Amino acid sequence: MTTDRPNLLGLTPEELSDALGVHFRERGEPAFRSRQVARWLYEGDVRSVGDMTDLPLSERKALSGAFRVEEPEIDTVSISRDGTAKHLWKLSGGEVVESVLIPTGRRLTLCISSQAGCALACRFCATGWSGFGRQLSPAEIVTQYRASARWALENGLGAVSNVVFMGMGEPLANRKAVFPALTILNRGYGLGARRITVSTVGVLPGIKALAERREQFRLALSLHAPTSELRRELIPLEKRYPLDQLMTALEEFIRGGGRRVTFEYTMIRGVNDDLALLPRLADLATRVRAFVNLIPLNPIPYVDWKPSPRGRVRAFEAGLEAAGVAAAVREPRGRDIEAACGQLRAARRPDRAGPERRLRGVSAPHSRSGPSAPL
Numbered sequence: 001m002t003t004d005r006p007n008l009l010g011l012t013p014e015e016l017s018d019a020l021g022v023h024f025r026e027r028g029e030p031a032f033r034s035r036q037v038a039r040w041l042y043e044g045d046v047r048s049v050g051d052m053t054d055l056p057l058s059e060r061k062a063l064s065g066a067f068r069v070e071e072p073e074i075d076t077v078s079i080s081r082d083g084t085a086k087h088l089w090k091l092s093g094g095e096v097v098e099s100v101l102i103p104t105g106r107r108l109t110l111c112i113s114s115q116a117g118c119a120l121a122c123r124f125c126a127t128g129w130s131g132f133g134r135q136l137s138p139a140e141i142v143t144q145y146r147a148s149a150r151w152a153l154e155n156g157l158g159a160v161s162n163v164v165f166m167g168m169g170e171p172l173a174n175r176k177a178v179f180p181a182l183t184i185l186n187r188g189y190g191l192g193a194r195r196i197t198v199s200t201v202g203v204l205p206g207i208k209a210l211a212e213r214r215e216q217f218r219l220a221l222s223l224h225a226p227t228s229e230l231r232r233e234l235i236p237l238e239k240r241y242p243l244d245q246l247m248t249a250l251e252e253f254i255r256g257g258g259r260r261v262t263f264e265y266t267m268i269r270g271v272n273d274d275l276a277l278l279p280r281l282a283d284l285a286t287r288v289r290a291f292v293n294l295i296p297l298n299p300i301p302y303v304d305w306k307p308s309p310r311g312r313v314r315a316f317e318a319g320l321e322a323a324g325v326a327a328a329v330r331e332p333r334g335r336d337i338e339a340a341c342g343q344l345r346a347a348r349r350p351d352r353a354g355p356e357r358r359l360r361g362v363s364a365p366h367s368r369s370g371p372s373a374p375l
């Protein structure tokens, strides 16, 4: 149920303190009440105002009359043989979004969504094929973390150590919600900025805006091709923000030190895995001291592309290392639970999925089923 009462989970610590300060002042309550509520939210993991048991009953009633504490409902949880756990969350208005818990050694990484669907139509991406639904609010982003972290603890996966904005949507096309969400995760829930990675296909103004923040959030560029010509075939946004401009923005991003850039390179057989591309890829990575993640394509139903052969992926890794670039092969996780971003949503929202476009012979998911997201 959604009402006009602000959701306390979507306020930054400063906004929370201001809003609660006014509320309790007007009720003649002491200032420490605001800190009590903040503690319940960030450390106590409460799911309703009624659970804030050290507030007098009258204050709990008044607080829940003015605010709400609301998380999305779990629609489905799918658990992969490799330990990856994917949640599908039901949002207001019927939208669904995905988040994925990925255990790796001592780490537990949570991949979260920033938009329901996506307008940017990258060809290799199931979310891109499913079209844009709507922007998520700060609360809808933060609560994926909150509810997933609780689920992970309850199910023996331990504490979430890292958060990556690599789920559905382009986070830097929803800065209005993603930037406050970053603040809430970092300053509210105490997740270190270096443990939070924002991934982008190259929203230039967003990269610049992230560089202006003082926290050292990490940035991952979904590169996928080391030349502008090839990149344009995979990522329509390349036409608007070309690679040379992105590289200049990344150089700016790392200036001053302490910030780290990663390149994501999905390896698609016969598309972007020609060994002749290696020197150019190594050059780009060297320019911004980027770590390169090589990811064999997780196939999606809408386009007939296959992952690069293992030998070719290893050859890219070795070639980059020989050029002095740190690189690693990242196996796609959760294949058996359709963990490629957007696949579950597409299955749930067949009205938005792409098979009919395939039948019409459309070669890229340009047809969008919703208002364009601002860039």
Ligand code: SF4
Pocket: 117, 118, 119, 120, 121, 122, 125, 126, 127, 128, 129, 167, 168, 169, 170, 201, 222
């Ligand atoms: S890769 Fe990212 S930006 Fe591109 S369509 Fe998929 S979700 Fe959108």
